[in-house]
Amino acid sequence: MKKLLAKFVDEVWYRDHFIGTWLMPLSFLFTDIAKFRRWLYKKGYKPVEKLPVPVIIVGNITLGGTGKTPLVIYLVKQLKAAGFTPAVISRGYGGQSASWPVRVNAESDATLVGDEPLLIAQQADCPVAVGPVRAESARLLLQNEKIDVIISDDGLQHYALHRDIEIVVIDGERRFGNNFCLPSGPLREPQERIQEVDFIVCNGGTAEENEILMKLEGADAVNMLTQQRKPLAEFSSTNSHALAGIGNPQRFFDLLAKQGLACQTHAFPDHYAYTERDISFKSAQAIFMTEKDAVKCQSFASAQHWSVPVQVSITSSFMQQLIALLKT
Incomplete structure (x- = not known):
């Protein structure tokens, strides 16, 4: 609703x-x-x-x-x-x-x-x-x-x-x-x-x-389970999903697209309270989310989940x- x-x-x-x-x-x-x-x-x-x-x-x-x-x-x-x-x-x-x-x-x-x-x-x-x-x-x-x-x-x-x-x-x-x-x-x-x-x-x-x-710039992803850091460009051929519960989710999806990712996107309301079901996609090899979303999903994240840090320019x-x- x-x-x-x-x-x-x-x-x-x-x-x-x-x-x-x-x-x-x-x-x-x-x-x-x-x-x-x-x-x-x-x-x-x-x-x-x-x-x-x-x-x-x-x-x-x-x-x-x-x-x-x-x-x-x-x-x-x-x-x-x-x-x-x-x-x-x-x-x-x-x-x-x-x-x-x-x-x-x-x-x-x-x-x-x-x-x-x-x-x-x-x-x-x-x-x-x-x-x-x-x-x-x-x-x-x-x-x-x-x-x-x-x-x-x-x-x-x-x-x-x-x-x-x-x-x-x-x-x-x-x-x-x-x-x-x-x-x-x-x-x-x-x-x-x-x-x-x-x-x-x-x-x-x-x-x-x-x-x-x-400008908010981000070129890397951090695995939420292992803390491994990888360039986003390395996921360009990966079956990926992206979710965002921020004021303008499209801004995050555009950031990923600029790095060559073609993700299935899932927009949520700002400050959305996630459940494990919300962030689970069986076919996904990688699931990306903002850092703001990640702090709410950390306790039930898996090796599929990656947060994307951004820096202010x-x-x-x-x-x-x-x-x-x-x-x-």
């Missing part, structure tokens, strides 16, 4: 604009509520908590993934190399912990803390905490760690937390869909909101004026500008 709903929504928001127009009255109402809610925070009618360290928001204005988490991991590594001590907070979407906030480490259970925070903890090697109230997660880390900057994975619309730098990530291929706000389109806020942020990062596609182009001037802004 969830897969069918995701497919229907994708069709309405990004392909068949006619259907979306029937929901426009609700979208107008949603837009007004979003604007009024933000106005309440701006005018001080709703409290905004300011932390003792700078906060960088990495978010988006569309529903669904745009590539924020790989950028967060990249930012953590780059900031550490520049002498900072960063930490990450997140909503922990999909996590089923009995209490919040929660510390996340490399051994945490994705079903409790969420897939993206676990991936960040495993790859970025920094303090990570999750919870619906991001300021509470930040305080948890500040009480126990020496931190000089906090990165929020998502949270652009979480105005209860003061932010010093805002980075918006957009999907360079799908952009803003039909340009409507929810529910007739994918926008969480009107499109003009991005003109107020500090950096607009375009993930793939063609960057427009004032946008910074980011972005102009070096972006970090130079970000660090300069952070220091001010």
Whole structure:
């Protein structure tokens, strides 16, 4: 059911604009509520908590993934190399912990803390905490760690937390869909909101004026059972399947195709909770998945299963500008 709903929504928001127009009255109402809610925070009618360290928001204005988490991991590594001590907070979407906030480490259970925070903890090697109230997660880390900057994975619309730098990530291929706000389109806020942020990062596609182009590149696969690493090109003549439960699964399938793989593809909703049956294909010699999917499938993966690590490629001037802004 969830897969069918995701497919229907994708069709309405990004392909068949006619259907979306029937929901426009609700979208107008949603837009007004979003604007009024933000106005309440701006005018001080709703409290905004300011932390003792700078906060960088990495978010988006569309529903669904745009590539924020790989950028967060990249930012953590780059900031550490520049002498900072960063930490990450997140909503922990999909996590089923009995209490919040929660510390996340490399051994945490994705079903409790969420897939993206676990991936960040495993790859970025920094303090990570999750919870619906991001300021509470930040305080948890500040009480126990020496931190000089906090990165929020998502949270652009979480105005209860003061932010010093805002980075918006957009999907360079799908952009803003039909340009409507929810529910007739994918926008969480009107499109003009991005003109107020500090950096607009375009993930793939063609960057427009004032946008910074980011590419996610991957040429290898890592076996989820043995940790063997092989070039993707070596699987070009293999009977392969590929699955992805991310915001835009086609982006992952295109990455594999660029490496010469002709996979049978299986798209799942973002943050999908996999079972062993979901990732089992009897005829497959190799089954590829994103790292985000892999953290949820590790416990029942077989020698058939391979995760595909990706690296962020972005102009070096972006970090130079970000660090300069952070220091001010």
